[in-house]
Amino acid sequence: xxxxxxxxxxxxxxxxxxxxxxxxxxxxxxxxxxxxxxxxxxxxxxxxxxxxxxxxxxxxxxxxxxxxxxxxxxxxxxxxxxxxxxxxxxxxxxxxxxxxxxxxxxxxxxxxxxxxxxxxxxxxxxxxxxxxxxxxxx
DNA sequence: GCCAACGTTGGC
DNA sequence: GCCAACGTTGGC
Numbered sequence: 001x002x003x004x005x006x007x008x009x010x011x012x013x014x015x016x017x018x019x020x021x022x023x024x025x026x027x028x029x030x031x032x033x034x035x036x037x038x039x040x041x042x043x044x045x046x047x048x049x050x051x052x053x054x055x056x057x058x059x060x061x062x063x064x065x066x067x068x069x070x071x072x073x074x075x076x077x078x079x080x081x082x083x084x085x086x087x088x089x090x091x092x093x094x095x096x097x098x099x100x101x102x103x104x105x106x107x108x109x110x111x112x113x114x115x116x117x118x119x120x121x122x123x124x125x126x127x128x129x130x131x132x133x134x135x136x137x138x
Numbered sequence: 139g140c141c142a143a144c145g146t147t148g149g150c
Numbered sequence: 151g152c153c154a155a156c157g158t159t160g161g162c
Contacts, residue, residue, distance in 0.1 A: 007148090009147095009148085032157095032158095033156095033157070034157090035157095054147085054148060054149090055147085055148055055149080058148090058149075098149080115155095115156090116147085116148065116149070116155090117146085117147050117148065117149095117155070117156060117157090118156095119147085
């Protein structure tokens with residue numbers, strides 16, 4: 001089981017909208033980066049990821065689960081990129097801010113810290129457990 | 139196939 | 151709103 005982190009600007013697609021999409025979830029489109037694509041392709045149904053608000057908020061705010069594996073992104077005219085479907089699983093009782101992550105030495109290796117521009121990132125199990133705990137989920 | 143120019147992202 | 155970092159594009 002791998003863990004992931006999905007970045008979204010709340011002005012474009014927010015956690016509240018993800019929650020409103022309910023059990024049916026939504027497609028995670030718009031990825032136009034080959035490394036991010038590689039991560040999308042590696043995702044298995046049932047794997048979970050953090051939902052991160054970039055720019056405005058700058059915090060991990062919730063957890064999503066992959067409900068449909070990689071398939072073509074019809075919004076990509078080049079036909080090169082794809083997407084997965086995700087649904088909201090749980091909100092973090094306390095959002096974990098980028099500042100809090102940067103202040104935590106155990107999380108210094110997170111992709112979010114070292115390659116903040118990557119829109120779909122892998123998260124290690126240790127990072128997953130730690131950020132969940134910081135967010136108030138056991 | 140190299141690399142300069144350009145566009146985009148996202149933290150500050 | 152600025153700008154650094156990075157990815158992509160296109161000329162050669």
